[in-house]
Structures are given as C-alpha cells and as structure tokens.
Amino acid sequence: MYKTNLKIMMVAALLLGLTACSSTSVNRVDSDSVQDLSGSWNDTDSRLVSANMVRDVLSRKWLVKYQVKQEKNPVVIVGKIRNLSHEHINLRTFIKDLERELLNSGEVEFVASSQEREAIRSERDDQAYNASTDTQHAAGQETGADFMLQGEINTIMDAAGDMQVKFYQIDLNLISLKNNRKVWAGQKRIKKVLEKEGFFR
Amino acid sequence: MKKIILILLLAVLSGCASYSQNFQQVETLLLQGKPEQALLEMEKQPKTKADRFLYWVDKAMLQRMAGLYPQSNQSFEAAKAVIEELDGISVVEQVGALTINDAVLSYEGESYEQVAIHVYAALNYIQLGLWDEARVEALQVDVRLKALAKAQDDDDANIYTEDAFSRYLTAFIYEQGGEWSDAMIAYRKAYQAYIKYQKSFAVAVPSFLKHDLLRLSKKMGLDKEYQGYQQQFKLQKPHLTNDAQAGEVVLLFHHALAPIKRAQEIVVYNHEGIALRISMPYYQSRASRVKKVQLHIGKHVVETVLVNDFDAIARASLEQHKPAMIARLIARTMLKKAAAKKAERNNGAFAGFLLNVAGILTETADTRSWLTLPKNIHFARLRLKAGTYPAKLSLIGQQGQVISTITMPDVLIQQRQKTVIEKTWLGLAATTP
Numbered sequence: 001m002y003k004t005n006l007k008i009m010m011v012a013a014l015l016l017g018l019t020a021c022s023s024t025s026v027n028r029v030d031s032d033s034v035q036d037l038s039g040s041w042n043d044t045d046s047r048l049v050s051a052n053m054v055r056d057v058l059s060r061k062w063l064v065k066y067q068v069k070q071e072k073n074p075v076v077i078v079g080k081i082r083n084l085s086h087e088h089i090n091l092r093t094f095i096k097d098l099e100r101e102l103l104n105s106g107e108v109e110f111v112a113s114s115q116e117r118e119a120i121r122s123e124r125d126d127q128a129y130n131a132s133t134d135t136q137h138a139a140g141q142e143t144g145a146d147f148m149l150q151g152e153i154n155t156i157m158d159a160a161g162d163m164q165v166k167f168y169q170i171d172l173n174l175i176s177l178k179n180n181r182k183v184w185a186g187q188k189r190i191k192k193v194l195e196k197e198g199f200f201r
Numbered sequence: 202m203k204k205i206i207l208i209l210l211l212a213v214l215s216g217c218a219s220y221s222q223n224f225q226q227v228e229t230l231l232l233q234g235k236p237e238q239a240l241l242e243m244e245k246q247p248k249t250k251a252d253r254f255l256y257w258v259d260k261a262m263l264q265r266m267a268g269l270y271p272q273s274n275q276s277f278e279a280a281k282a283v284i285e286e287l288d289g290i291s292v293v294e295q296v297g298a299l300t301i302n303d304a305v306l307s308y309e310g311e312s313y314e315q316v317a318i319h320v321y322a323a324l325n326y327i328q329l330g331l332w333d334e335a336r337v338e339a340l341q342v343d344v345r346l347k348a349l350a351k352a353q354d355d356d357d358a359n360i361y362t363e364d365a366f367s368r369y370l371t372a373f374i375y376e377q378g379g380e381w382s383d384a385m386i387a388y389r390k391a392y393q394a395y396i397k398y399q400k401s402f403a404v405a406v407p408s409f410l411k412h413d414l415l416r417l418s419k420k421m422g423l424d425k426e427y428q429g430y431q432q433q434f435k436l437q438k439p440h441l442t443n444d445a446q447a448g449e450v451v452l453l454f455h456h457a458l459a460p461i462k463r464a465q466e467i468v469v470y471n472h473e474g475i476a477l478r479i480s481m482p483y484y485q486s487r488a489s490r491v492k493k494v495q496l497h498i499g500k501h502v503v504e505t506v507l508v509n510d511f512d513a514i515a516r517a518s519l520e521q522h523k524p525a526m527i528a529r530l531i532a533r534t535m536l537k538k539a540a541a542k543k544a545e546r547n548n549g550a551f552a553g554f555l556l557n558v559a560g561i562l563t564e565t566a567d568t569r570s571w572l573t574l575p576k577n578i579h580f581a582r583l584r585l586k587a588g589t590y591p592a593k594l595s596l597i598g599q600q601g602q603v604i605s606t607i608t609m610p611d612v613l614i615q616q617r618q619k620t621v622i623e624k625t626w627l628g629l630a631a632t633t634p
Contacts, residue, residue, distance in 0.1 A: 038285070082333055083333055083334070083337065084333070084336065085337065085340070086337060086340045086341055086344060087337060088278070088334060088337050155340075157344055159344075159347075159348065
C-alpha cells in the first residue's frame with residue numbers, strides 16, 4: 001500500500017510541477033560586474049566599447065595638433081549612431097556612455113546634444129521675459145561644436161547546431177564640422193561564442 | 202481509492218476551456234472595432250504558462266490594432282524570448298504531453314507564426330518612423346529563415362520553407378535606406394518564394410514585385426537579369442519612372458482573421474486493428490468577403506494584390522503535422538488504456554473504470570494557434586510626387602461589387618520616402634455570422 005501511495009504522490013508532484021507558480025527574488029549586484037545572460041548586446045559591452053574607443057580617439061595625433069594650433073580644447077558633439085545590427089540595441093545608453101567618457105577626459109569640451117539644446121533655448125527664451133536683467137542669459141552666445149562623432153554598429157551572425165557566433169563591429173568616425181574632414185576612424189570588435197545547453201535534449 | 206486524487210488532478214488540468222474557445226469574446230469585441238476593450242478582455246482571461254507565446258503575440262496584435270506600437274513591440278520581444286527559451290523543451294512537459302494531452306506542451310509557434318512576429322514588429326517600427334529598427338527585424342527574419350532552411354535538410358517534405366512576404370517587406374526596408382544590393386537580393390528571394398507559393402498556397406507572384414525587379418535590376422545595371430525579367434514577365438509598360446524626386450505610398454490591408462482550430466473526434470485503428478477514438482484539430486476558415494481593395498489617392502486609383510495568405514499556410518502546416526500527430530495520439534491512447542487495465546487488475550473494476558473516464562476526459566485536441574493574425578494581406582504600392590493627398594479605400598467583394606468604402610487619413614508623401622499606410626479590416630460587424 002505504501003508503494004501505491006508513493007507512486008501517486010510522485011505523479012501528483014509531477015503534475016503540480018507543470019502548473020507550479022513562480023516567485024521572484026532580487027539580488028543587487030555591482031553594476032560593473034559582467035553578467036552575460038542571452039549573449040545579446042548588454043551594458044558591459046556598451047561600457048567597454050565606449051571606454052575603449054574614447055581612449056583611442058584621445059590618444060591620436062589630431063587632438064594634439066588641434067590643441068597646439070588653436071590653443072584650446074576641441075568642442076565635440078555626439079551625433080547619430082546607427083544600429084545596423086541584428087538586435088534592438090539601446091543606443092541612448094551607448095551614446096551617454098560615450099559622452100561621459102569624452103567629457104570626463106578633460107581633453108575635449110562638450111556641447112549639449114540637439115535635444116538638450118532645444119530645452120535650454122526654451123528656458124533662455126523664458127528668462128528673457130521673466131528673469132531679472134542682471135541674471136538672464138542672452139541668446140546667440142552658444143558654443144558651436146568643432147567635431148561630430150558619428151558611427152554605426154554592425155553584426156555578423158553564424159550558427160550551426162547548438163553553437164552560435166555573434167560578431168559585433170562598432171565603427172566610429174570623428175568628423176570636422178568645418179570642412180567635413182574625417183580626423184579619426186575607430187573600430188572595436190566583439191566576438192561572442194554562445195553554446196546552447198538543452199535540458200534533457 | 203487514492204486513485205481518485207490522481208483522476209481529480211487530471212480533470213483539473215484539462216478542465217479549462219480550450220484556447221480557441223476562450224477567444225470568442227475577444228473576437229466579438231474586435232469585430233465591433235474595439236481593440237482597446239478586446240485587450241482588457243484578454244487580460245481577464247485565465248493564463249497558462251504553456252500558452253505564454255500566444256498570450257504575447259495576441260496581446261501585441263491587439264496593441265497594434267489600438268495604435269500602441271511601442272507597447273506592441275515590447276510584447277513581440279517577450280514572444281521572441283519565449284521562443285528562445287523553448288528551444289530546449291523540458292522533459293517534464295513532454296512526459297505530460299505523452300500521458301495527458303498535447304495542450305500541456307508549451308506552444309512555441311508554428312514556423313510561419315514565428316516569422317510573422319518579425320513582419321508585424323517591423324511594420325510597427327515603420328509606423329513609428331524607426332526604419333533602422335525595422336531593419337533589425339529584417340535581419341532577424343533572415344536569421345530565422347536560414348535556420349528554417351537548415352532544418353529542412355532532414356525533412357524535405359515541409360511545404361513552408363521560405364516566407365515570400367517577409368522577404369518582400371525586407372526588400373523595401375533596405376530600399377528605403379538606399380541599400381540597393383541588399384534590396385535586390387531580398388527581391389530575388391521574394392520572387393523565388395512566390396513561385397513556390399503559387400503551387401503550395403495559390404498566391405501568385407505580385408505584379409508589383411515584377412515591376413520592382415525590373416526597376417531595380419535596371420537601376421543597378423544588371424542588364425542580363427533585366428532582360429531575363431522582361432522576357433519572363435512580358436509587362437506592357439514597366440514602371441521604370443526614374444523620377445528621383447518622387448515618393449511612394451505603400452498600402453497594407455490586413456483582412457479578416459486567421460483560421461481557428463476546432464477539435465474533431467475521429468476513429469483510427471492501431472497496428473493490431475483495434476479501433477481507437479482520438480481527438481484531432483482541424484482548421485475552420487473565416488468568411489472571406491473582400492477579393493481586393495482599391496486605393497483612391499488624390500486622382501490616382503491603384504488595386505491591391507494578395508501577398509500573403511495565412512489561412513492557406515496554416516492549413517498546409519497542419520496537414521504536414523498530421524501523420525506525426527496521429528501516431529502520437531495513438532501511442533497516448535494505448536498508454537491510457539493500458540494504465541486503466543492495470544488498475545482494473547490490481548485495484549478492481551471501479552478503479553479501472555475511473556482511469557478510463559479520466560483518460561477520455563483529458564483527451565482533447567490541441568487547438569492552439571495565433572488567432573489575431575489576419576486571414577490574408579493585400580498590398581499595393583504607387584509612386585507619387587511629394588505632397589498631401591486625400592485617400593480612401595473601396596473594398597471589392599467576390600462578385601466585384603463594392604462592399605464598403607473607408608475614408609483614410611490624408612497621406613503625406615515626401616521626396617524619396619516611402620509612406621506606409623495600413624488598415625486592419627475584420628469584417629462588417631453586423632453581417633458577420
């Protein structure tokens with residue numbers, strides 16, 4: 001009789017397992033730690049690529065040349081970065097990472113992006129009417145950018161069986177707004193090998 | 202008598218109404234043109250883990266019908282994650298499917314349904330003006346279709362090996378971005394796929410595609426290919442207008458709903474010649490009232506052609522699965538019968554009887570499919586000078602009569618840009634049976 005009981009219990013447990021509910025547990029981790037879940041583009045990639053490429057752009061000759069000739073730091077803006085990859089990549093965080101790295105280097109000056117500029121202009125318009133004359137800021141005194149950073153993200157995918165290779169190529173160009181000349185071209189590649197581990201396959 | 206617990210459990214598991222039955226109320230609201238309320242109704246219905254793919258894709262479709270494109274794409278992403286996750290099916294579920302019924306298996310979508318996710322996600326991005334993101338979907342379609350083609354190698358019989366419409370859609374996503382060679386490759390793939398579609402699903406090569414092939418091969422200087430198409434198509438006046446300043450309007454008309462699966466009891470014989478009663482799904486098509494659509498835009502009129510037939514593809518897919526499905530159902534019925542016999546021998550006639558009843562009760566056909574897909578898609582494209590045009594649609598019935606006229610919002614055509622307009626039409630509520 002015990003045996004029958006045990007069997008039925010096991011079947012019941014198995015069936016219940018099919019409909020079992022799940023609970024969520026949250027662990028806080030250091031945001032610098034690497035967590036690869038799906039093999040897709042993630043925060044680590046965004047951070048590493050931006051840091052790496054900004055280091056590269058600032059170590060090249062164009063910067064010293066400009067600083068010597070103009071006797072000031074160049075003013076840079078981050079323009080459009082196109083996502084031509086297989087994944088929906090959050091370009092905003094990538095652009096923010098680039099901006100932060102550039103700005104904190106102290107080697108270049110930075111102006112607000114076109115969206116940010118709009119907000120600031122409307123605030124300035126508002127000041128013209130509402131702020132006292134000795135505290136308001138006049139229009140027409142913005143700093144124009146000297147260079148624009150542009151680029152694209154491409155991927156190549158290859159898969160066979162349970163193996164998958166993802167190859168990311170990030171190309172960035174720094175272009176002079178004065179004469180459209182490219183002063184720097186940078187490239188960073190990431191290769192990820194994914195192996196799917198089937199459960200009881 | 203402990204067996205009763207087991208039987209109760211089995212009954213509970215199969216107690217819920219089948220997926221296609223639950224859909225009735227959602228459909229009623231959709232036919233009344235109330236996608237927002239259909240969305241609320243859908244959220245109220247019981248959800249099961251096994252059906253989560255369908256939950257997300259149905260939700261995504263209702264969201265896009267309600268114009269909630271970003272939310273719709275979030276739902277599509279969730280559906281894609283389910284497919285990824287189910288790539289390795291857990292053994293627990295498979296045991297369940299073998300001993301209870303197919304509906305306890307997690308549904309990961311038919312191949313054509315998985316491809317349709319990318320098609321509708323891309324259309325959502327186009328509506329949002331995010332062509333680069335639509336391009337991401339185009340690349341993902343390519344990856345999925347490549348995987349599908351690879352899987353075909355061991356199974357030559359499969360009828361759905363390429364997706365013609367998704368190739369066509371990706372072609373004009375590339376074209377919008379000025380990527381001519383990628384566009385040309387996609388147009389060619391679409392053409393090859395439509396030739397197969399003609400045979401398998403009675404969907405002909407769209408006339409627009411012929412013009413596209415001619416236009417682009419000429420533009421790219423592929424003279425031999427261009428001449429080849431000329432001889433094949435023998436078009437009276439190919440649309441070769443190289444008016445670089447012109448824009449283009451593209452109409453997608455999503456007509457009615459995909460077929461719905463119903464359960465049917467059939468009697469089959471196993472290898473010993475014993476009659477077995479099994480429950481099989483079959484497709485019930487929705488009424489098709491619209492044969493084609495006329496787009497009136499400014500002074501121009503252009504007629505649509507059929508570019509995708511989910512109804513035909515769904516039916517063909519089910520036919521394909523039938524032999525394997527019947528074999529599985531026979532195996533399961535025999536297992537259940539054997540279990541009942543054993544219980545009768547060990548625990549008496551009543552126990553055997555109860556298990557038999559449980560076996561029959563839990564034997565229901567798997568009637569799951571993506572129900573909010575349209576029955577088919579009609580398509581037209583027309584080059585126009587930049588400007589704003591008033592637009593309306595005339596729906597033409599099977600006998601050539603005008604069923605209904607729909608006024609569309611004014612269409613803004615910009616230089617060298619494609620303007621995609623979409624209409625989802627599920628039928629006239631009052632006359633739908």
